[in-house]
Amino acid sequence: MSFVREKFSAKFFLFLVISVLLIHIPFMGNYFRVINTLIHESGHAFVALLGGNVERISLFMNSEGATYSNQSTWIGSFFTGLAGYTFASFSAFLFFLLLGRKKQILLIDIILGFIFINLFFWVRNPYGIFWLSSFAAGFLFLLIKGSQGFRDHLLMLIASILLVDSVQSAYEIFYISLQSPQSAGDAANLANLTIIFPAPFWGALFFFQALWFCYYGLKRGYYKT
Template sequence: MSFVRDKLSSKFFFFLVFAFLLIHVPIIGNYVKIINTLIHESGHALIALFSGNVERISLFMNSEGATYSNQSTWIGSFFTSLAGYTFASFMAFLSFLLIGRKYHILLIDILLGFIFLNLIFWVRNPYGIFWLCSFAAVFLLLLIKGSKGLRDHLLIMIASIMLVDSVQSSYEIFYLSLVEPHAAGDAENLTQLTHMPAPIWGSFFFLQALWFCYYGLKRGYYKIQN
């Protein structure tokens, strides 16, 4: 039993380290990181629908994204600005939770749902459409042709990328909020809405990412072992 646990521990650690290294590889890293960008921008869009409308979402080759929406209320603008990083962190946590509980097909369905939702309603820029179609093709091929082992390992890899990048991107916004507040994206938007300094919102984004990371690893890791 100890040998099995050690093997699983090493495997789990390997996926996290490999995900961290992969997202820093030129070109390929930006491509795979867009899965986290997609979830981030979808979080903005889904909340924006409650008090306004979403014009479009753009996904860019450098792994960045943008959501263009119109809000009719202050509270709508506030929660829309708050949603991106928190939703991305939550989805990384949820991915590990579902993997730990052996709900691999459900996780694939959720990710496909986000892809097709964006492809049908929001994403219109050429690279964004290319990315959505290529990623959707991988998932569909996984469902139709992939072995259970390949499917499970690929999902752990994708969940690891989402988790690692959600923490890294939250740290980056935290750092920007300290050294260049006016370039701190969502933290700066929240500063304009609340008049609270950008570092407060940058700290919030980073701390919530760490919290979801800890519980995502805890739920996924221990359930995968048992």
């Protein structure tokens, strides 16, 4: 059992290192980071639908994204603003939980669900359409042509990229909230909505929840196997 645990630990470390390297490759790194952006913006959109409507989502070449929605209530705007980083961090946790429980097929369905929902209903900008189409085509091709072992490693790589970038992007917004609060995206929006809680408060919340989900995603997910 200890040998198996050490083997999985080494594999995890390897995939996390590969993910860190991939997302920092010039130009190509931003392409991989859009995986996290897709989940982040989808989180905004899903919550926005509970009390309003989603006009569109944009995914950009620099790995940033934007969700354009209409909310009729303050509470709807608040939870929509809160949803992006928390949904991305929770999804990273969920991906590793599914891998740990050998639910690879369900994970594939979830990834394709995110892609096709966004492609058919929300994403309209040229790069966003290109990214969704190219990622879906490449993902499906590799699933069809690859062995089961290759499929499992591909899913682990996607989960690792999402995990690493969910933490990195949350740290970035935390840092920006300290240096330039009005430019801190979701943290700035929440600060404007709540008045008494400044952008650094929300930036810190996003960062620490990302660390929490990262820790428990690894502890209760794949390490259980």
